[in-house]
Amino acid sequence: MTQPQWPDLAYSALAGGPETPINTQLTVDCDDPHAQAAFWAAALGYLIEDGHDFVEAVVAAGFADRERDTVEIDGRLAWRIGTGIKHPDDVDGPRGAGRRILFVAVPDRAPGKNKLHLDLNVGRDRIEAEVARLTTLGATEQYRIDEPGAFHATMADPEGNLFCVQ
Numbered sequence: 083m084t085q086p087q088w089p090d091l092a093y094s095a096l097a098g099g100p101e102t103p104i105n106t107q108l109t110v111d112c113d114d115p116h117a118q119a120a121f122w123a124a125a126l127g128y129l130i131e132d133g134h135d136f137v138e139a140v141v142a143a144g145f146a147d148r149e150r151d152t153v154e155i156d157g158r159l160a161w162r163i164g165t166g167i168k169h170p171d172d173v174d175g176p177r178g179a180g181r182r183i184l185f186v187a188v189p190d191r192a193p194g195k196n197k198l199h200l201d202l203n204v205g206r207d208r209i210e211a212e213v214a215r216l217t218t219l220g221a222t223e224q225y226r227i228d229e230p231g232a233f234h235a236t237m238a239d240p241e242g243n244l245f246c247v248q
Contacts, residue, residue, distance in 0.1 A: 107182040115185035128167040134158040178203030
């Protein structure tokens with residue numbers, strides 16, 4: 083049997099690709115995002131993100147509630163719903179770039195729901211164009227989230243696997 087000949091992806095762009103490569107992160111749905119982040123940071127040699135100053139500023143501005151939306155971890159404020167870890171070489175890089183895993187508390191981890199998904203980090207100003215482009219490639223928009231610290235469109239690929247454009 084003859085093996086298929088794939089294009090040399092290092093030198094060719096596939097039809098329908100974005101103008102520039104898109105940064106991604108792996109998102110893990112879980113019950114306790116902070117415990118998961120601590121485990122995986124230790125397992126991979128990654129660093130847990132410290133968003134204390136940002137979280138404190140959002141709370142102080144009245145956009146989030148300290149009791150409802152945050153949790154204290156080792157004396158630092160963090161979002162209750164989730165946290166991320168990054169490769170040490172990527173910590174000082176731009177937001178949305180580098181090797182990152184995000185752990186998010188999800189109450190509806192039912193059978194059939196993705197427990198892992200990709201986030202396409204295109205930036206708020208490119209979301210509409212990317213959703214339109216991905217729709218032409220066969221994805222379908224499922225819903226949108228607009229809340230403190232998060233804005234994204236959740237989409238499904240042609241087989242129904244969920245991913246986010248943010």
